[in-house]
Amino acid sequence: MATMIAFFHKNSFVLLLLAAFVLSDVLIAYQDPMVTSRRFYKNDFTKTIYHHNGLTQGPVFYGNSAVTGAYIEEESSVRLTEMGLSYGKLTDLKAILEQGRFHVEQQLVIGIDVHTMLDIMETDPTYPWFRSWYEPYIYKYRDYFRDSGTEAVKQLYKGIVQLDAAELKRYEPRWIDKMLYFGHMEQEKMKEKELDYDRKYGWAKLPEYEENLKALDWIIRYCQSQNLPLRVVWMPWNPGYELPRYMPELKQTVDSRLKAAGVPTLDLLDSYDPAYFHDLVHLNRQDGAPVFTKEVDAWLASLAVSSK
């Protein structure tokens, strides 16, 4: 006992510092400014919940930015929660369901495009499921604390120099809306994108989407265990450009698993005219998205009738 007291006494500064760091980090994580404060950058998952008044349950149309661009929730008769996440993959959906971050009810529709299944694709590192339980909040989001902290310090300085109390607290609210796609991208840029996609992902084989195939299997089992109807839509690809080399094999693999599990699929991969696209993977908001939304609505309605 005496040696323990001596140890604490001798190392009291370091131990107190550690305790203070852990306590302050827990308090900041509890407040979660990455979600609650407009001073901080917002990812698409946070934006989805923000635009649904904090609701974390309901029917969902999940996918990546192709879903965000193509599905107009306000115009849909089914009113699925549009959960298109930039760089969203099936591994992300698995994490959302596993960690209970959103409770899907009534039905889960998944939009899969040419990038949704790629393990090798980059992602938004601020998605909350990427933070391990032992990772300090301040450390995980340090770049965003730096960004917002620098702005706050500059404003403090400006307010003091100008003797203006309003300037002290002024800040630029971070963007809270998702990226939508209007008009048509220039041909030259489209060609650049096609080459860029091919350079980054064109070489993909089975090992490069294995984790997402496992996630698909997990999601199928999850939906079966929850009695949750699962539907899959193959998202449109601009037919003016060559389909990525890995797609025939990937699509065949995914389709066989969906068929084996009896999951209804709507294949729109090559059924949209180039005029409906903004670029290679995003339908444009004026022409493509309304047509897509109506088509998905009609398909889901037909499934609802046939299941009665």
Add this chain to the structure above:
Amino acid sequence: MARVARRIVEVIIYLVMLILVLVYFTGQGLFIYEGF
């Protein structure tokens, strides 16, 4: 009592310094989505 107060002040100062070092010198750069 004064010694305890001094120790607490020291801890707070070092805590702020630790957080500033973490935030300002270990970053990897902002990720801001600007279309894909």
